[in-house]
Amino acid sequence: MRMTRGLLCAAFFILQSSFFVSCNDFLDKEPDDRVEIKTAEQAIMLLTASYPDANYGWFCELMTDNIIDLNSVHLPVSSDAAQNPTHYNLGSSGRQDDEAFRFEPVKSSTSSDTPGGLWSSFYITINSVNEVLEAIERISDNGRQMTPQLSAAKGEALLIRSYCHFILVNVFSQAYKNDEMSKNDIGIPYVTEVINTVDDTYSRSNVTDTYKKILADLEEGLANISDINYEKPKYHFNTNAAHAFACRVYLFLHQWQKAVEQADLVLGTDNAQLLPKLFDYAPLDDCSYLSDFANVWQEPDDFNNLILIDTYSTIFRKSRYRYEQGGLAARAIYYHNAPMWRRWVGNPSAFVSGLFGSRDYGFAPGWIGEQFQYTDKVAGIGYAHTFRREFTAMELLLERAEAKINLGDLAGASEDLCTYHASTMNFSDKTRDIYVANNGMTALTDEMINDWFAKNTTSNYNCFDDWEFLKRMNPDWNIPEAAVPYMNCVNYFRRYETNFTGKRLFDLKRWGMEWSHEYGVDNEVITMTWNDPRKAIEIPQDAIAAGMEPSQPASLTTNDSTSITKPASFSIDDLRYY
């Protein structure tokens, strides 16, 4: 009997101990096909999907002077038409659009194309990048075994992190003024640690501090970046895109010389060699559908597109409702007479680019064209992709021009602006015959800049008599009188070049400009002053509820609008109406 009992105990002990020893191993089996980031290749592959998928284009654009309320009484697009004011009774694509247009906090939606969507999408991307950085630390044994691949990946990761925070600070905070003044403006949380719980808290610090961190990541990223890991470089922070990004950050920080240096690394210093690198309009000749135009504009093989960022966005459809680029906004951007296109009522390159819409309701450019990925063809359901051409050679050229103006290099700026304009005439022979033949469209010259962009006239919508308002942002910011036409020219070209990308808002903010919106049939005027708290877009309500510091003071609450709203549906059918 004792024997039996002993055996039993032994058996049970063996059974138990063997399981105790192995039970954690037994339970360490992953529940499914998930991947553990263990190798350099995996870390690099994780970066491929670590780009933000939200588009700040639409809601930022809605706040700018590029968009009008068609329901307000407004003048027609064309100056050639009878100047009869008109208004419509249209619905917006959602209440969130009314809120953004009225400069109110966007509370009605946190889906794509809203500040709320941007906020979480960008921080999710930042977290994913932080996961990569953590994995690189692990794989490289805390940096002791860095390979060129790993350090290039580290560079890419830091650049994405820097870029995401750069966009966030430009959207949700006031623009950078100078290190002292910007210490008083609320920044955004700069996240460098992996999130591993749902209720972490973060501090927003200030704009100066945020930019310091952006710059630190940017500079370390630049030091490490290389194209060796990329098979499809245009969907990554390739070296050119990295320099273009650096140029933009330095430009926004008023570090003009560094901005020029970074731009030079991409564009070179010989503008004669530059033209082939800029956008080629010829392939647009064959396009008729929106997706065809989008394909050409978002072509990865085009040098001009330095990087393409895939976003889930229906910005094109949203531009077809109540708030459109109609009336004087469209006129200011491309529907007026200019010496460069004397014989045409509007900018011919804009028309060749695939302008969709009508004079009655307004336009949207082909470069924001949507690409539709079906999940169900019969029901027409799927994902609407909009590929952001986040950095282009053309925009970089304008950024270099702006930096040169601020450095006092007006000749250099002039050359960049003329090269930019020459590239907008980069048509096919067929199109050239229509628009350029018989001096219908002429190349921009330094004289024309000094003549046409000299000051504000009734038909020249983008010019200022002076740029004194820059002083609001920074008392040391001085544009001498001789440079004013060049800044006016930059302002105009940038407004066109960045049309519907949302970057106009960044320019309005960083230049300290003021503008207003007219809302509704009563033409309620809503003005944005130079240091308006509403220029720092409010973060989503859920984030505030979770304890995050709001962008705007609590006293700034406005009444909810009660206008008619209609939701947009992601159905391909909608596209056929255009």
Added chain:
Amino acid sequence: MKKRLAMLLVGFFLSLGAALAQNHISGTVFEDNGEPCIGATVMIQGTKQGTKTDVNGKFSISVPSGKKIVISYIGMVTQTLTPKNGMKVTLKTDAHTVDEVVVTGIQKMDKRLFTGATTKIDAEQTKLDGVADVTRALEGRAAGVSVQNVSSTFGTAPKIRVRGATSIYGSSSPLWVVDGVIMEDAVNVDADDLSSGDATTLISNAIAGLNADDIESFQVLKDGSATSIYGARAMSGVVVITTKKGRAGHSSINYTGEFTYRLKPSYSDYNISNSQEQMGIYKEMEAKGWLEFSQVANASSAALYGKMYGLMDTYNPTKGDFELHYTDADIARYMQEAEYRNTDWFDLLFNNNIMQTHSISVSSGTDRSSMYASLSAMVDPGWTKDSKVQRYTANINASYKLSKNLTATLRTNGSYRDQTAPGTLNQSTDVVSGAVSRSFDINPFSYALNTSRTLDPYQMYTRNYAPFSIFHELDNNYIDINVMDLKFQGELEWKPLRGLSVNVLGSYRVNRSARDHSITDSSNQAEAYRAGVDNPNIMYSNPYLYSDPDKPNSLPISVMPSGGIFIENLNQVKQLDFRGTINYNHVWSVNDVETHIFSALAGMEANRADYDAREHQDYGVNYNMNRIVTITPDFYKQAKEEGTELTSFSRSWNRRLAYFGNVNYSYKGRYSTNFTARYDGSNQLGKSRQSRWLPTWNVSASWNAHEEPFFKRWAENTNQAFSHATLRLSYSLVGEQTAASNAKPIFRSTNMWRPQGDQQELALYQSSLGNKDLTYEKKHEFNVGVDLGFLDNRINVVTDAYWRDNFDLMGYYYGQIIGRQYANVASMKSHGVEATISSANIKTKDFQWNTDLTFAYNYTEITDLLSVSRVIDLVSSSGYAREGYPHRALFSFQFQGLNDEGIPQVINESGDVTTSDIYFQEYERLDHLKYEGPTEPTYTGGLNNMFRYKNWRLNVFITYSFGNKLRLDPVFAASYSDMSAMPKEFKNRWVQPGDEKLTDIPAIASVRQNNKDYYLSYAYNAYNYSTARVADGGFIRMKDISLTYDFNPQFISKIGLTTASLKLDATNLFLIYADKKLNGQDPEFVNSGGVATPLSKQFTFTVRLGI
């Protein structure tokens, strides 16, 4: 005399407390069928002395005075008796006394010691003949178990809830345990997916491979005390199924044959317009600008009108003329034919046939071994077209006593199913509007319900720009399902010491389901890939044609110019289970009274389940040409550009470890206490070692008042008027694994979609952020139970009340920088009462009348949930989670009558009465919605009456369910096609101004009205989701009426049978009560198309024979 004297003496000595004398007694032991019991053991209690019965069942033994004798026999209930010379003892078979034992799947417990809430269901008495799926037999049988037959197609699981929902977003479905082994689902199908009608629902039922005739009993474990032995898997209740075993001393062969005839559904049960009424509607549609030649002729789908225009366009060379002229006379003739057609789609799409089930079993046993083996075949030619099922099962259960204290049991279950279903694709959800749709749906039931009766069933009409006829499509677009389920199980029981037993159980199960979806060359779905390729009116509209993005302005081409499609799906689960337990029972008797009853159990369990799911699609399969595949390179180019996944694999692994134990103590069977603890570990939370373990526990107690001396005296005095009373109390913590597994961050691979096929990149992405606080969903439950017996237990009442606190439930959390995250932040409360009343109303030799009534009430309320509930979610038919309301609450727009154009009006989010100014995505202002009620019933139960007169037995079984609201089918729209069938309500529709005062049925909107208001469909959608379109979900169903005749044993023994019976069942005959507004819509059924079918009215004839 002498004996009597001896007895007196015994009594005398006993009374003195001295046991000195020896009494020699003899007796006979019988089995309950009257046969002598050979080889039964007769022991003197508390000693090792004893004897065995001889071939005549006789024994003789000398018993010391005052000692009792214990008579036992394998398979029989052991009896302890006071010896008496010439005694005749009848042993009862174990099966008849299972009530005294509670089977939890891990242990068997003396019912006196059991403190939890449980219901035992005898399979034989509750089996629904003609219903091959055993899970459905639970409906109305156990208080607190609700069974909703969302679809009755074989293989689909009904929605089963034990005491209501326990989780907000989880499945809340109970754990199924068969012979001690947890049956893992072959696919993870959550509560919503069960009613989706998708093909995966056909393999959602984990125990569809069980033959109903093999089942001995169900034990439903309801409260935390009963389920706590399953710890972190038990939150939603446990259903333990015990299959039949061989019995010692018995050998029999049984045959059961079931023959089932199902009635075709009839238009008289549904309110669908007949063809005359439909024609009237078409005429109005025509007058309102729909059905114009230009609009209909090239539309994606065309029926009556489209066909007519097509005929006008078709030249018939043999006739030398067009098929139809564009003349009033020809049109009138064509329309008149349609008007009088009255096609009976139900008659054409449903079959008249007999479903057969044959089952044969062999059972035998000796004192050393017992065996049960069975074979069954279920052959169903199909109620509807394309719904054949054949299922074969085999089951062997053998038990062998290796030595005095070692018993081995071997079990093998196998089943194979061969099934056909109409070809169906999965439902897809519009990510923005939440609208659910299904491409190429050919479900016969929903087709019959939704298709105009004016159509000629033998004509080809148009769907997806391609020719379509439902019969042709069902013949050419179908799914073959093969399911194989095998389980091998071995158990060892070792009893080294008295009262101590060591059990080891090992089991391996594999369930493999293959679904082959054949879409042949001539099917509509295949033809859609080439429809209109040469027709400039269609080519740009047909989404299945392909325009090469690299060639701007190129003409759309077909990427599948010939052949059809073949989609292959495989789902497999391989399950390995091991369990070891040590059980110790001991009873300390004081003065020969069982005073201290003690039992303890300790054990460990390890489970692994490996899941494998694969899908593979072949395009361009030429079905008539040896299935050779012809495909164009453009196909792959398009597939690449559109991100089409032609092949997918997904595997998952489940690993669980648990250590558990329980201790029971009872004082004299009066006061019992129980403590159970379990420690569960799982791999489902990823590699996080801190999140993966969960301890669970239960404390409970019971008081068996009827064991108290005062009660016994009282019961005796009142002639057992009040014969039984037990009070049970329990408090417990149990848990459930969540679907989330992101304790550590989760990374997966993906193809980065890019419009240029050559720019796509393989990538990894973070599919979930890490959450180190992730844990199990948990439930505290307090249960009070009172069991009462009256009139010598002829009336038994079992009642339970419970309060549940579900916490750490998964819900949404909004963080500071990351929007919505799924974490353990929600909670829910519920409470309820249950009662089961069983009564033997009349009990005479020839006539018996028994009544069983079950009743359950359950109320849930979500107490903590940060969730965005959009209007569209709250008003849609399945209801939605919202804080402060029951789990899955239904809301409605407030209908405000029709306007003077016949357009429905509701109150919108701004509080205004409107037609189409409605924002379905609104989530802040929700006060304009009216709360209707829960979508899940709060009251459920059943009533069974059994009458027996001599050999006749009549059973009448009613089920009921109340307290929920249902959304009526969304039949109204801003525009209709010439294919739609309209319900009869349309008769009362708004036709002219002024009608709005008389009717609530909206007008058929004209083309002009649609053009005037681009959002008119919002008005009609809101109407579909309004207070006007809600019905009470309560119903009383005449579930089953059966009449059985048992043949006299003497009579049938002449032809060599021992038992024989005939039975006629009428199942799902009618609804005794249902809201009139439902108009034939089955309150249980969710008409989602795909493979879903409602319950059928059926008659089953059953023959049972035993040798």
